[in-house]
Amino acid sequence: MQKGFATFEIICVIFIIAVLMSAAIPNAVRMIDRAALDYETKKLYTDLRFVQSFDRMTYMQDSHFKTFDDESVKLVVYPDRYVFEKNAMYEIYSEHYFSYGVTAAKRKGTDVWQIKFDDMGKPKNNKDEAISDSLNLISRRGKKNSIVFDSVGRFRGGLEE
Numbered sequence: 737m738q739k740g741f742a743t744f745e746i747i748c749v750i751f752i753i754a755v756l757m758s759a760a761i762p763n764a765v766r767m768i769d770r771a772a773l774d775y776e777t778k779k780l781y782t783d784l785r786f787v788q789s790f791d792r793m794t795y796m797q798d799s800h801f802k803t804f805d806d807e808s809v810k811l812v813v814y815p816d817r818y819v820f821e822k823n824a825m826y827e828i829y830s831e832h833y834f835s836y837g838v839t840a841a842k843r844k845g846t847d848v849w850q851i852k853f854d855d856m857g858k859p860k861n862n863k864d865e866a867i868s869d870s871l872n873l874i875s876r877r878g879k880k881n882s883i884v885f886d887s888v889g890r891f892r893g894g895l896e897e
Contacts, residue, residue, distance in 0.1 A: 853889075
């Protein structure tokens with residue numbers, strides 16, 4: 737009796753490992769893609785809440801103390817990133833690039849979303865019109881997460897397939 741493995745046995749083991757890997761790799765890629773999309777949606781949602789609370793605070797100070805027109809902040813969303821800007825000075829507070837493979841969907845007729853909030857916390861665009869729309873983040877595999885705005889000042893995160 738000989739010790740060791742035959743070539744046929746080694747080929748069978750390699751074939752079994754290849755079949756298992758071919759099933760595992762697409763699932764891992766899908767899971768990583770979903771995690772990146774969820775992370776970016778939650779981060780954008782949190783930053784929108786920050787801008788909303790900052791603008792409410794600024795307007796509150798504006799009405800009780802002194803004018804802070806140049807202190808209000810807007811969030812500008814590009815397809816590959818978003819930035820916080822001062823309204824009057826276009827000074828960038830911070831900039832966040834989306835994870836690889838995540839992009840913001842284009843808005844009707846433009847590549848850029850500009851979101852600011854009034855004293856009641858209602859989302860407005862750059863022309864001071866109420867936003868009643870949804871901001872979509874899309875992964876490289878076509879999955880889509882939405883942040884839905886209504887004209888009353890609420891927004892919520894949702895999932896679309």
